[in-house]
Amino acid sequence: MLMVGQLREVSNKANNxxxxxxxxxxxxxxxxxxxxxxxxKEDILLFFKLYDPSKEExxxxxxxxxxxSxxxxxxxxxxxxxxxFAPDQEIELYEASHLHFEIKFEPNVMCKHIDKRLTFRSSQVLKSTT
Known part of the structure; x- marks a missing residue:
């Protein structure tokens, strides 16, 4: 986990x-x-975003x-x-990874489909937090 001071250092190194x-x-x-x-230690904090394809938002x-588990x-x-949505609405889940390229300074997002039957650990949602 990063402290606020460490975040500032990382931000400064990124010329931001x-x-x-x-x-x-x-x-x-x-x-x-x-x-x-x-x-x-077993808990993971996940943030959720909704993509609306009709609005591209x-x-x-x-x-x-x-x-x-x-x-x-x-x-x-x-x-x-x-x-x-309605409680039984069928939805698809994706894990988004934000990649920043130092040369272009343009963020790109890569999305990986998540199998709803697998545990968070086995679907590797944990990989970025451990």
């Missing part, structure tokens, strides 16, 4: 003078911030802590809720 950090705060029914859940829909099938209802 600006470092943007975003903070997501969950608000409870009492309108007070809800503390994040306790995290174990990608938007953030939320984040979830999942267990490495868990399967995407187990969270489909929650993902549909986050996206505003």
């Amino acid at each position: 003078a600006e470092l943007k950090l975003f903070l997501e705060v969950e608000i409870g029914q009492d309108l007070r911030p809800v503390p994040p859940p306790e995290k174990t 990608l938007r953030y829909v939320g984040r979830l802590f999942v267990k490495g 868990g399967k995407p099938l187990e969270i489909l209802t929650k993902l549909n809720e986050m996206a505003g």
Whole structure:
């Protein structure tokens, strides 16, 4: 895990003078911030975006802590809720890897289809976090 100071150093090395950090705060029914859940070594924090091909638009829909031994099938209802879909809507999942090329300074995104029946660990969603 990188500390904020280390992020600044990485940003400076990439010739990017600006470092943007975003903070997501969950608000409870009492309108007070809800503390994040306790995290174990088995937990993975995943961020989810929805691609709308008709608009050619990608938007953030939320984040979830999942267990490495868990399967995407187990969270489909929650993902549909986050996206505003019916609970049983058929959806496809992809893992996006952002690649930055130092020569062109243009980010590229590579997407890998995720088998919903495999665990997060066996589908190698964990590979970038370990």
